[in-house]
Amino acid sequence: MNAPRSHGRWKGGVGFLAGLAGPFFAIVLSAQTVAPLPPPTTLKKMSLDELMDLQVTSVSKRPEKLSETASAIQLITDEDIRRAGATSLPEALRLASNLEVAQVDSRQWAITARGFNNVFADKMLVLVDGRSVYTPLYAGVYWDVQQTMLADVDRIEVISGPGATQWGANAVNGVINVTTKSAKDTQGGLIIAGAGSELKESGEARYGGKLGSNLYYRVYAAYSDRGDSVRPNGRSSGDQWRSGQAGFRLDYDAGAANGLTLQGDGYTGTMNQFGPGNIKTNGSNLLGRWTHQVEDNSDLKLQAYYDRTHRSIPGSFTQDLTTFDLDFQHRRPLGPANDLVWGLGYRFVQDDVINTPANAFLPASIGRASYSAFFQDEIALSKDRLHLTLGSKVEHNDYTGYEFEPSVRLAWHPDQKQTFWGAISRAIRTPSRIDRDLYSPAVPPYRVTGGGHVVSEKLFAYEAGYRVQLDPQLSLSVATFLNNYDDLRSLTPLNPPQAFPVENSSGLRGRSSGAELTAEWQVTGKWRLHAGWTELRVRSEPQSGTVDRPTRDSIARDPNHQVFLRSLLNISASWECDVTMRGIGPIPMSAVPSYTEADLRLGWHPRPAWEFSLLGQNLLHDQHPEFNSPGTRRELQRALYGKASWRF
Amino acid sequence: MAVLKLKSGSTRCRHWLRHLGAGLLGLALAGLVSPAVRAETALSAEYQLKAVFLFNFAQFVEWPAQAFPDPKAPLVIGVLGKDPFGPYLDDLVSGEKIGDRALVIRRYSRPEDLAGCHILFISRSEARNLETIVARLKEQSVLTVSDADTFTRQGGMVRFVMENGKIRLRINVDAAKSGHLSISSKVLRPDTLATPGKD
Numbered sequence: 001m002n003a004p005r006s007h008g009r010w011k012g013g014v015g016f017l018a019g020l021a022g023p024f025f026a027i028v029l030s031a032q033t034v035a036p037l038p039p040p041t042t043l044k045k046m047s048l049d050e051l052m053d054l055q056v057t058s059v060s061k062r063p064e065k066l067s068e069t070a071s072a073i074q075l076i077t078d079e080d081i082r083r084a085g086a087t088s089l090p091e092a093l094r095l096a097s098n099l100e101v102a103q104v105d106s107r108q109w110a111i112t113a114r115g116f117n118n119v120f121a122d123k124m125l126v127l128v129d130g131r132s133v134y135t136p137l138y139a140g141v142y143w144d145v146q147q148t149m150l151a152d153v154d155r156i157e158v159i160s161g162p163g164a165t166q167w168g169a170n171a172v173n174g175v176i177n178v179t180t181k182s183a184k185d186t187q188g189g190l191i192i193a194g195a196g197s198e199l200k201e202s203g204e205a206r207y208g209g210k211l212g213s214n215l216y217y218r219v220y221a222a223y224s225d226r227g228d229s230v231r232p233n234g235r236s237s238g239d240q241w242r243s244g245q246a247g248f249r250l251d252y253d254a255g256a257a258n259g260l261t262l263q264g265d266g267y268t269g270t271m272n273q274f275g276p277g278n279i280k281t282n283g284s285n286l287l288g289r290w291t292h293q294v295e296d297n298s299d300l301k302l303q304a305y306y307d308r309t310h311r312s313i314p315g316s317f318t319q320d321l322t323t324f325d326l327d328f329q330h331r332r333p334l335g336p337a338n339d340l341v342w343g344l345g346y347r348f349v350q351d352d353v354i355n356t357p358a359n360a361f362l363p364a365s366i367g368r369a370s371y372s373a374f375f376q377d378e379i380a381l382s383k384d385r386l387h388l389t390l391g392s393k394v395e396h397n398d399y400t401g402y403e404f405e406p407s408v409r410l411a412w413h414p415d416q417k418q419t420f421w422g423a424i425s426r427a428i429r430t431p432s433r434i435d436r437d438l439y440s441p442a443v444p445p446y447r448v449t450g451g452g453h454v455v456s457e458k459l460f461a462y463e464a465g466y467r468v469q470l471d472p473q474l475s476l477s478v479a480t481f482l483n484n485y486d487d488l489r490s491l492t493p494l495n496p497p498q499a500f501p502v503e504n505s506s507g508l509r510g511r512s513s514g515a516e517l518t519a520e521w522q523v524t525g526k527w528r529l530h531a532g533w534t535e536l537r538v539r540s541e542p543q544s545g546t547v548d549r550p551t552r553d554s555i556a557r558d559p560n561h562q563v564f565l566r567s568l569l570n571i572s573a574s575w576e577c578d579v580t581m582r583g584i585g586p587i588p589m590s591a592v593p594s595y596t597e598a599d600l601r602l603g604w605h606p607r608p609a610w611e612f613s614l615l616g617q618n619l620l621h622d623q624h625p626e627f628n629s630p631g632t633r634r635e636l637q638r639a640l641y642g643k644a645s646w647r648f
Numbered sequence: 649m650a651v652l653k654l655k656s657g658s659t660r661c662r663h664w665l666r667h668l669g670a671g672l673l674g675l676a677l678a679g680l681v682s683p684a685v686r687a688e689t690a691l692s693a694e695y696q697l698k699a700v701f702l703f704n705f706a707q708f709v710e711w712p713a714q715a716f717p718d719p720k721a722p723l724v725i726g727v728l729g730k731d732p733f734g735p736y737l738d739d740l741v742s743g744e745k746i747g748d749r750a751l752v753i754r755r756y757s758r759p760e761d762l763a764g765c766h767i768l769f770i771s772r773s774e775a776r777n778l779e780t781i782v783a784r785l786k787e788q789s790v791l792t793v794s795d796a797d798t799f800t801r802q803g804g805m806v807r808f809v810m811e812n813g814k815i816r817l818r819i820n821v822d823a824a825k826s827g828h829l830s831i832s833s834k835v836l837r838p839d840t841l842a843t844p845g846k847d
Contacts, residue, residue: 043697051700185811526834573836608838608843
């Protein structure tokens with residue numbers, strides 16, 4: 001029964017494989033030395049931003065430029081976040097046009113790349129400083145507790161497309177990698193205070209200093225009080241919430257040879273909800289990382305972290321999740337043309353749930369271990385011109401045993417301004433507790449039965465892309481993909497034609513395709529434009545022999561089109577005016593209409609240490625919906641926010 | 649029954665992928681024909697780029713009229729101490745003009761000889777004498793530039809900082825003001841300002 005499916009998939013890939021293999025056989029190996037800077041005549045024409053973006057020495061990680069990678073990657077810089085006036089991590093993620101970002105209510109967000117979006121978008125891996133924040137209970141991210149202080153974020157890498165070879169399970173549709181600044185780069189004090197109509201009040205304070213000649217620290221604390229979303233009829237949905245987070249980071253930086261980082265955060269939050277009582281969250285984490293440069297092009301990384309989260313949802317469940325994770329990575333050249341990275345990982349997760357009569361995770365308490373190994377070899381078929389990257393991750397989990405996540409990537413740089421790339425990869429989403437262990441109600445007879453047979457969701461992805469720097473001021477990129485999914489999670493009626501009871505199973509397959517276009521244009525020294533356009537088609541249907549009803553129509557809730565336009569203008573040395581617009585297509589499956597919205601920020605720096613800004617969000621409508629069917633839908637109101645920040 | 653109902657989409661995709669594959673192949677072959685031209689340079693990329701920054705400063709900084717003997721007098725870029733740039737800097741500015749002014753490179757070994765200089769790069773070899781040098785140039789219209797760690801704290805105007813292998817700027821705006829220099833907003837921006845803790 002699998003034959004027709006596989007046939008279709010392979011036929012789709014053959015032409016592509018041929019295309020990839022062609023250059024592989026045709027190319028003549030040539031030895032080149034270091035990648036030099038452009039010639040002086042070109043350098044003299046470049047803008048300050050471009051000059052500051054040139055890599056002149058290698059950093060401990062792979063000294064690869066963003067414009068050269070063989071994947072669809074978008075970078076959100078600290079300056080992008082500041083200029084957008086983002087007040088939360090999800091708002092900052094709206095800057096990546098390869099993501100679907102939909103605000104569901106005052107605290108919940110649906111965020112994914114390349115389709116199957118949901119509040120628990122389960123095919124997207126999210127890491128904060130190397131720590132996974134993907135919760136294995138629900139297979140998704142609780143965005144309301146990801147409150148990293150945005151002023152200390154160095155960059156956010158958003159990779160659309162599979163990253164499983166390096167990042168492992170659940171990096172299926174993409175990876176979001178949030179990196180905060182080293183304590184060395186956040187020396188001194190910073191106080192930010194703001195107030196507004198939706199973000200009622202917020203305060204952040206950070207102080208960084210030096211403890212020894214090479215030892216730097218920072219401590220921070222942040223608080224926010226957010227207002228409610230509204231129902232379609234304009235009445236409050238009563239979901240206002242408050243949260244606070246504090247943390248520290250220590251960096252020992254003895255040149256490139258050795259680096260030590262110790263960092264930790266703790267948070268607590270109270271979210272109002274309609275019904276029995278408030279949702280309470282708290283959590284803490286501690287992460288240590290050692291990096292060691294063995295030689296110029298060889299380095300080691302050893303990282304360990306502990307993460308604990310608690311969430312009680314009255315009327316639903318209470319969860320305590322504890323994670324311990326150990327990760328080792330080694331990069332070394334193999335001869336002149338091979339750059340090998342390999343690594344080992346171990347993770348233990350203890351999940352304790354207090355169930356309620358409405359639903360139950362059975363067993364209530366469970367400990368799960370997983371371990372993994374990966375290797376990736378970047379082969380310079382022609383130095384600086386053609387790079388082939390081969391690799392695979394192998395991991396073992398308690399639900400499905402061994403899983404393989406191989407990939408092949410090819411990047412070709414005909415000159416320093418252009419990159420063509422292509423990739424074929426396999427990625428998996430391993431079952432989570434919501435797939436296997438969720439029963440509703442808590443005692444028989446069940447309406448929903450846990451899926452003892454749920455297997456991993458599998459993705460086979462074909463990607464191709466092109467990037468070009470047309471002139472120093474204008475760059476374009478396009479990434480295209482074709483994704484084939486098997487064993488997507490479904491609900492199977494146990495006594496058809498009756499709709500209930502249903503059992504969780506792996507009965508769907510899907511296919512998606514799309515294109516992501518971006519353009520960046522430095523119009524003048526003071527004015528920069530970003531544009532993004534993303535097209536997406538997602539379909540799913542039952543696999544052979546599966547009777548699948550409820551999930552069949554609801555699994556893909558994605559807009560077919562998204563258009564973004566952003567303008568960053570320095571009116572003068574002390575005034576900035578920034579506009580962000582987004583046009584999002586309709587989501588027919590949940591009857592969400594299309595919408596266009598705009599954000600406007602005005603920033604003023606009367607003195608170098610001071611910044612005042614005024615931000616208007618979702619200015620075009622009194623209120624608008626972004627996700628969910630009309631019955632359960634919450635809508636977002638126009639918001640105004642004022643902020644002052646002081647460095648000392 | 650297992651046939652996907654995505655037929656038209658998959659056929660289109662297959663054609664599209666074939667074309668793309670053929671395209672990639674053609675381009676790869678085209679790439680083979682064009683020879684790889686690479687200029688080998690002895691000077692490190694770091695100092696090539698720093699030289700370009702010095703050239704940029706000449707365009708984005710305004711000097712008071714009295715800093716020049718006459719309206720057509722050249723703009724002097726000086727290097728004090730051990731010269732890290734070599735001929736690269738000379739080649740970079742040769743033939744370039746800012747308005748009516750030509751650009752001239754001068755090397756200095758002693759702070760006493762600095763008269764007539766407009767942009768001064770202070771080499772690491774002078775790191776111990778920074779304070780003396782800066783004091784000597786106080787209230788003179790000389791844009792002082794260095795990559796020494798404490799430079800802006802000691803009254804220097806522009807410091808080159810290495811961050812993740814890239815060059816960033818830290819500009820001490822008060823020092824520039826006391827030298828009656830006006831720096832364009834293309835260079836003097838929130839991210840290049842030296843502030844306590846980020847100097």
